[in-house]
Amino acid sequence: MIKNNIMLGEQKNYDIITLVIIMKKIKNLKLISTLVLVPAGIFILELWVEHDSDIFYRDFLSWILKWHFMHVPVIYIIFFISIMYLIIQFSLAEKKEKISQIENTNTELLNKINNLEEKQNNYAKLLWKNHKELTGIKQDEILAETIHKYLVNTPKVQAVQIYKHTSQYFNNHIKTKINYVNGFADENVNINSITQAYHKLEVIFYDEFKECINTINSFGSDGNVDLDEVINTVSKFINTYISKLTDKDIDDITLDDANTYAVFNLTLDKLYSTIDDDLNLSILDNQELQDKLNSYKVELFNSILLEDIYMFSYEKEDSSQGKHNRLYVSFPIEYSDEQQRLLLSFDSTTVSTEEAVSLTSSLHSSIENSLVKWYNVNKILEEGA
Amino acid sequence: MIANKEYITKKLQDSFKNNSAISIKVKSANLKEASNFSKVINSNKVNLRKLIIK
Numbered sequence: 001m002i003k004n005n006i007m008l009g010e011q012k013n014y015d016i017i018t019l020v021i022i023m024k025k026i027k028n029l030k031l032i033s034t035l036v037l038v039p040a041g042i043f044i045l046e047l048w049v050e051h052d053s054d055i056f057y058r059d060f061l062s063w064i065l066k067w068h069f070m071h072v073p074v075i076y077i078i079f080f081i082s083i084m085y086l087i088i089q090f091s092l093a094e095k096k097e098k099i100s101q102i103e104n105t106n107t108e109l110l111n112k113i114n115n116l117e118e119k120q121n122n123y124a125k126l127l128w129k130n131h132k133e134l135t136g137i138k139q140d141e142i143l144a145e146t147i148h149k150y151l152v153n154t155p156k157v158q159a160v161q162i163y164k165h166t167s168q169y170f171n172n173h174i175k176t177k178i179n180y181v182n183g184f185a186d187e188n189v190n191i192n193s194i195t196q197a198y199h200k201l202e203v204i205f206y207d208e209f210k211e212c213i214n215t216i217n218s219f220g221s222d223g224n225v226d227l228d229e230v231i232n233t234v235s236k237f238i239n240t241y242i243s244k245l246t247d248k249d250i251d252d253i254t255l256d257d258a259n260t261y262a263v264f265n266l267t268l269d270k271l272y273s274t275i276d277d278d279l280n281l282s283i284l285d286n287q288e289l290q291d292k293l294n295s296y297k298v299e300l301f302n303s304i305l306l307e308d309i310y311m312f313s314y315e316k317e318d319s320s321q322g323k324h325n326r327l328y329v330s331f332p333i334e335y336s337d338e339q340q341r342l343l344l345s346f347d348s349t350t351v352s353t354e355e356a357v358s359l360t361s362s363l364h365s366s367i368e369n370s371l372v373k374w375y376n377v378n379k380i381l382e383e384g385a
Numbered sequence: 386m387i388a389n390k391e392y393i394t395k396k397l398q399d400s401f402k403n404n405s406a407i408s409i410k411v412k413s414a415n416l417k418e419a420s421n422f423s424k425v426i427n428s429n430k431v432n433l434r435k436l437i438i439k
Contacts, residue, residue: 139438231393235400238407246406268397268409269425275389280422285408299423309433312423329426333436357426361433371438 037082135378136336139371143335144182146370147342150363151184157359158326159185159345161193164338165304175200178300181340190324191345199259199301205241209263209305212237216270234271238264238283246284250292258296266302278353303330303341311356313348325349329360333367 048056067074147160161183167176178197185191201209215233219225242264245257264283272279284290303310309331315324327348333340344363346356394409401407428434 231396273425273427280412282410282412285406309426309428311426335438357431364433
C-alpha cells in the first residue's frame, strides 16, 4: 500500500516537472511579447497624443488597418491574440496555484509516509527484541525445569550447576572468565560454587596446546595419524614448556603456573583417553611442587579448555560433615549465544565413574528433548498465527 | 600396532629421559579409589556431544 502511494507520488512529481518546464517556456514567450508589444503600444499612443485624432485615424490607423493577413486586418489579429493571451494568463495563474497546492500536499504526504515507515521499523525492532527476550526467558525456564525434574528423579545426582565463560585476548595472553549462572542441589547436600574466576595462559602456549589436542583428535577419529607421531607432538610440547614450572621456587608458584600445569595434565589425559583407559598420572619428579600445583582449583577451567566432557574428583574434610568424596562431570553447552558448562556432582563412594558418565548423558538427552519439544510447539504456534 | 597405556607410557618416558624434572608415573588404574583425579572422557565413545541451544 505504502509502496503504491510512493509510486503515485513519483508519477505526480513527474507531471509537476513537465508542467514546470511548460510554464518556463510560456514565461519566456511572455517576456518576448512584452518587449515587443509594450514599445509598440507606447509608440501608437505617442502618435495619437502628438497628432489630431482625425489625422491619427486617417494617416496612421488606416495605414495600420490596410495590413491584412488572410483578408483579416493584422491589428485585429494582434488584438485577438492579446485577448487570448490574457485569458490564457489568467487560466495559467489558476493552474499554477493548483500545482503549488498539489506540490505542498505531495510533500506533506511523502513526509507522513516517511514518518509512518520509521515508526513501523521502530515497532518491528521493539517487537523482535521483546520476542527474543521472551524466548530467552522461556528457554531459561525450560532448562531450569528440566534440571530440577531430573534432580528430583535422580537421587544419585547431588547437584547441577550452570557456569558461563568468556575469553579475551590481551598482551599475548588469553584470559578466561568463569561466572556462576544458576544451580540446583538435592536436599541435605552442602555444595559450593565458584561465583567468579579468572584464568590466563600465554597465547603461544595455548595455540600449541590446541594443536596437540587436534593431533590427538585426528588419531582418535580416523586413525590416519600414527600414534608415535601423536606421542612425539605431546612430549615435544611438554618438553618445551615444562621448565616454566620446574625452574621456579615452590613459594613463587601462582595460579598461572597451576593453569600451565593443568594444560600438561589435560594433554596427557586426552592422549590416554584415545585408548579409553582409566589412569591417574603424575608428571613431575618433585612431589612437593606437584602438590602445590594441584592445590589450585583449575578443573572447571580444564573442562573449558578441552571443550569436551570432563570428569574430576575432590576429597575434602569438612569439620561439621566429615569427609566428602565428590565426583564431578562437566559438559559444554552453547546456550542463548553464550558458552556455558553444566557441572554435575555425585558422591564418589556410591557412584562409579561409568555411572556418572551415564547419568550425565541422561541429563544431556533430557535437556535436548525438552528444548526440541518446545521449539516444535513454538514453530507450530508461529505458523498458525 | 596395539595402542595401550603401557606403550604410551613407555614412549613418553623415553622422550622425557633427558629431562630429570619430568617423571611420568601411573599412580592408580582405578579412578574411584584415587583421592583426587581428573579424567578426559572420550566423548565419541559415550556419545555425549556439545549441546547447542539457539
